[in-house]
Amino acid sequence: MGDMQITPSVTETTRQNAIEVAGLRKSYGSVQAVRDVSFSVGRGEIVALLGPNGAGKTTTLEILEGFRVRDGGVAHVLGHDPGDRSAARELRERTGLVLQDIAVEPYLTVRETLARQAGYYRGPRDVPEVISLVGLAGLERRKVRVLSGGQKRRLDLALGLIGDPELLYLDEPTTGFDPAARHGAWELVRHLRAAGTTILLTTHDMAEAQALADRVVLLSRGAVVADGPPAGLGGRDAERTRITFTLPAGHQIADLPLPAQAHDGTVEIETANPTSDLHLLTSWAASNDVALSALTVSRPSLEDTYLQLTTAQMPSGAPERSTR
Amino acid sequence: MTTATLAARPSNRRNNLALMGHQVVYEQLSFWRNPQSAIFTFVFPVLFVTIIGALFGAVGRSSYFGGLSALQYYVPTIGALSVLGSCYGQLAVALAFRRQNGILKRVRATPLPAWAYFSGLLAHCVLVSLVDIALIVGVGRLYGVPLPTQWIAIAITLVIGAACFCAIGVAVASVISNAEAAPAVAQIVLFPLMFLSGTYMPIHSRLLNQIAGWLPVRPFNEALTGPLSRHGGADWRQLAVLAAWGAVGAVVAIRRFRWDPRPQ
Numbered sequence A: 001m002g003d004m005q006i007t008p009s010v011t012e013t014t015r016q017n018a019i020e021v022a023g024l025r026k027s028y029g030s031v032q033a034v035r036d037v038s039f040s041v042g043r044g045e046i047v048a049l050l051g052p053n054g055a056g057k058t059t060t061l062e063i064l065e066g067f068r069v070r071d072g073g074v075a076h077v078l079g080h081d082p083g084d085r086s087a088a089r090e091l092r093e094r095t096g097l098v099l100q101d102i103a104v105e106p107y108l109t110v111r112e113t114l115a116r117q118a119g120y121y122r123g124p125r126d127v128p129e130v131i132s133l134v135g136l137a138g139l140e141r142r143k144v145r146v147l148s149g150g151q152k153r154r155l156d157l158a159l160g161l162i163g164d165p166e167l168l169y170l171d172e173p174t175t176g177f178d179p180a181a182r183h184g185a186w187e188l189v190r191h192l193r194a195a196g197t198t199i200l201l202t203t204h205d206m207a208e209a210q211a212l213a214d215r216v217v218l219l220s221r222g223a224v225v226a227d228g229p230p231a232g233l234g235g236r237d238a239e240r241t242r243i244t245f246t247l248p249a250g251h252q253i254a255d256l257p258l259p260a261q262a263h264d265g266t267v268e269i270e271t272a273n274p275t276s277d278l279h280l281l282t283s284w285a286a287s288n289d290v291a292l293s294a295l296t297v298s299r300p301s302l303e304d305t306y307l308q309l310t311t312a313q314m315p316s317g318a319p320e321r322s323t324r
Numbered sequence B: 001m002t003t004a005t006l007a008a009r010p011s012n013r014r015n016n017l018a019l020m021g022h023q024v025v026y027e028q029l030s031f032w033r034n035p036q037s038a039i040f041t042f043v044f045p046v047l048f049v050t051i052i053g054a055l056f057g058a059v060g061r062s063s064y065f066g067g068l069s070a071l072q073y074y075v076p077t078i079g080a081l082s083v084l085g086s087c088y089g090q091l092a093v094a095l096a097f098r099r100q101n102g103i104l105k106r107v108r109a110t111p112l113p114a115w116a117y118f119s120g121l122l123a124h125c126v127l128v129s130l131v132d133i134a135l136i137v138g139v140g141r142l143y144g145v146p147l148p149t150q151w152i153a154i155a156i157t158l159v160i161g162a163a164c165f166c167a168i169g170v171a172v173a174s175v176i177s178n179a180e181a182a183p184a185v186a187q188i189v190l191f192p193l194m195f196l197s198g199t200y201m202p203i204h205s206r207l208l209n210q211i212a213g214w215l216p217v218r219p220f221n222e223a224l225t226g227p228l229s230r231h232g233g234a235d236w237r238q239l240a241v242l243a244a245w246g247a248v249g250a251v252v253a254i255r256r257f258r259w260d261p262r263p264q
Helices: A008-015 A057-065 A085-094 A110-118 A127-133 A149-161 A179-194 A206-212 A230-238 A274-288 A302-312 B003-008 B016-033 B035-056 B070-100 B103-108 B114-142 B151-175 B182-196 B206-213 B217-229 B236-256
Strands: A019-028 A031-041 A046-050 A072-077 A095-098 A167-171 A198-203 A215-220 A223-228 A241-246 A261-263 A266-271 A296-298
Touching (some): A031 A057, A031 A072, A031 A215, A046 A206, A057 A198, A085 A095, A095 A149, A110 A127, A149 A167, A149 A179, A179 A198, A179 A206, A198 A206, A206 A302, A215 A302, A223 A230, A223 A302, A230 A302, A241 A274, B035 B070, B070 B151, B070 B217, B151 B182
Parallel strands (some): A031 A223, A046 A198, A046 A215
Antiparallel strands (some): A019 A031, A019 A072, A241 A266, A241 A296
């Protein structure tokens, strides 16, 4: 192990974050696609940029990939500035990307498509290995144009992996997948992470962010509105828990030991201390010999948080706009 | 990825020549795999010269064709037409298509340098042009056109012409914003220019010839007619005009070429 720390610079590089973004800005004409985006991605981490369409996810990704020139702010990818042309080739050697749209030429076979791409890198992965990794084994000699949509998507993913990237960008990787294919893709992403690959993905699917990401960066209208592990996003773990049950017959809401609201016979209690409040409630029920039917205890789902955070700043009736 | 793995990576950065060869091979492979483009590229000029031969095969040397027989006139101009078709027309359309489909963006995301990508395309276009000219000269021979003797001059003219029209093709692809419009835009520029330049029939207006002489197509026709039909050498004056157009095309291509389907 000591061998890995021969020179200080090596240790320094290892310690650096894979991605470091601060105050990123980008406008298209008068449209501010990215207003103020700051976040970081540690090495080996999976981070999801989550947000509705037009939140600035893809623009942010494209700035990091070197496809767009930022108007302002700081960006570092693997220790390089993605806007620096002299570092572009080095960065492309070490990063892989999967775009939103399927981009494969129709007339080559699966194997040829990957072999061509592999030839562009100094240290590519083994072509057959990548083919089986993405689940295309047995289709090596199949022409790309006869593949199904899902198979093309997997070929797309294979193209992103063939250069053996340290950092992989996935732009909405499972859009259009059926549930089985989606879970397959998730397994693959976890497998890559286990092998040490850093992954930055965009998604508007909360389940995907929750299933994959170590950390979620929630974007809304070009700015970061929350950043943290999916479980604690937007201070969700500190938020109030909701207890609901059916008001027992013969009792009024005022009889309950806690302040509560009732809608159509369903009692709703919001609490910051669910354990002790539940104890109060169940003791009250036991001593009055009534049942609390349809009792549920829930915390806001990631979806609730997402909707709350991404719609909070949206003026009502604001037109949906796409930055793409 | 740890630095230990990085250090373990062999430093086998491909030398640039190998990278270019790799790109040429796969560019050829995807071309030949598409039967439509391959057939169209080669069958069209052959068919064209065959029809011209059937129509004018018996027309001997005449002042109308500048002292040449009809087929001696048409073999080089149709040869030029086929080079224009594959280097300018098909390239502009193919690049617009690849950009629109995100294929160019995908390529841009790899370490493949832009020059290697474009040299693959150029090599492909030169090769297709050589095959086209060989086929057209072959058909011309069947109609009694004597085989040319100035092969080196023909090769020089073809390489300069192909490179020039490739550069213009890339330049036009740079200013075309969507793939559906690409074939129309490419043809709109080309078609009147070919008429004006005597591709389809000799032009006897001195003024028109002077104007066309400063545009790219007529110099290429002339430069090919010399070695193909008059046993002349490379026509450097015409090639210089051609090269100047190629340079203009290259400058526009370099400044305006986009890999990304969406504008900045």
